[in-house]
Amino acid sequence: MKAMTYAKYGDENVLELTERPEPKVGPSQILVRVTRSSVNPVDWKVMSGGLDEMLETRFPAIPGWDVAGTVEKVGPDTPEFAVGDRVAAYARKMVNEGGTSAEYVTIPVEFAARIPEGVPDDVAGALPLTGLTARRAISALEVTDQDTVLVHAASGGVGYLASQLAVRTGATVLGTCSPENFEKLRRIGVTPLDYGDGLVDRVRDAVPNGVDAVADFAGGVLESTLAVLNDGGRHVSITDPAVLEHGGRWLWVRPDGSGLADLLSLVQTGDLTVDIDRTLPLEQLPEAYRLSREREAQGKIVIRVQD
Template sequence: MRAMTYDRYGDTDVLHLQDLPTPKVGPGQILVRATRASVNPVDWKVMAGGLDAMMNAHFPVVPGWDVAGVVEQVGPDTPEFAAGDRVASYARKMVVSGGTFAEYVMLPAEFATMIPDDVTDDVAAALPLTGLTAKRSIEALDLAAGDTVLIHAASGGVGYLACQLARRQGATVIGTASQASADKLRDIGVIPVTYGDGLTDRVREAAPDGVDAVADFVGGVLETTLAVLKDGGRHVSVADPAVTEHGGRWIWVRPDAAGLAELLRLVDAGELTLDIDRTFPLDQVAEAFRVSQAGEAKGKLVIDVTR
């Protein structure tokens, strides 16, 4: 099978397309013929060795943790799926190895969920990591109707979804973003606040009594978080483990088929939207990583594994 791989840590120059054996399929596993995958910043951070202290890498590594495709084969005692089923998954495994930028991806069956008929493969592949991170973060904040929540990096892949999920909980949402993204946030009922110098004062203007909760999806904003958070308020971060020293929670998303199914249901119902910037063929993963690294993407970057 064709797969994008790297055989040592490094920058995009270590990526190369090669033929690898199709993965074997054991009990409780499914083999997915991938149609789409998507890029997340963690992909190129892992490629640079950023998780080496935490996770073993088995080279050559196939990067990628998001996938949509069609079940090609099921292993023994896997009644949940059959060949031909359209599925999506957040496919992070316990080691850095057999990722999703490949024609075939082996998954534990419990990682995968069916894609609703009217949801495209592009959207289904773009949703898992960002959507599940947003969902887990908002759930950890335990929002109630009437709460005010500050979301850092609100127009980014995770933040944009988190804003929508928080609004569904009845919360008032203040979102930090560039001035260029202000209208995008207003369109989903979010109060936009421009990030940069003076951020704390601008948040205080939007919420003079403070905020009940904060979700940080960018890092480097702990001072502002603590300055605007009410006594007893809740806060989480996916980017700054130092929040744990101040009563917050450091969020790491897990593969969660039931959670992904709920997100896909919301997308199918038109109650949750995400932006897709552009699609790259498999042999242009390096360029997709470059766009992600440079912060040039205006939405999710999708990989068309069939091209």
């Protein structure tokens, strides 16, 4: 099968298109014929060696954890899916080796969710990591319709989805972003605030009594979070473990087929929108990583592996 691989840690220049054996399919696994993957910052951070202390890497490694495609084979004792089913997954594994930037990938059955009718592969392939991260954050914050919530980096990949999920609870949602994204947030029911110097004053102007919950998808904002958070308020971060020292929660996304199925159903009904910047072919994965690393994309970058 065709796959993008890297034989050593580095930037996007270590990626090359290679031929790799088709993965084996064990018990409680499915082999997915990959149609779409997508790029997340963690992909190129892993490739650079940034998570080497946590994840073992076996070279040559195939990067990528998001996937959409069709079931090609099922392993023994796998009644949940059948050949031909359209599925999506957040396919992170304990060993970094067989990722989703390839024509085929094997995943545990509990990672996978059926793609509902009417949801394109581009959208399903862009959703897993960011969607499950957003879902986990809003769940951890226990957001209700009585809350005022501040979302740092609300127009970004995770923040945009988390903001929509928070709005769905009936909460009042404020979101930080650059001014050019203000209208993007207003369209989903979020009050936009310019990030950077003066943010605390802007939050206090909007909600003089402070906020009940804060979701940090930006990093470097702990001081601002604590300054606007009510006594007894909840806060989470996906970027800053220092929140643990201040009563907050540091989150890592988990593979979750059931949770992904819920998100896909919201996409199907039009209650959740995935922001896609562009779709590039597998051969242009190095360019996709560069665009992500240099923050030139305004939404998710989808990778077209095959049709």
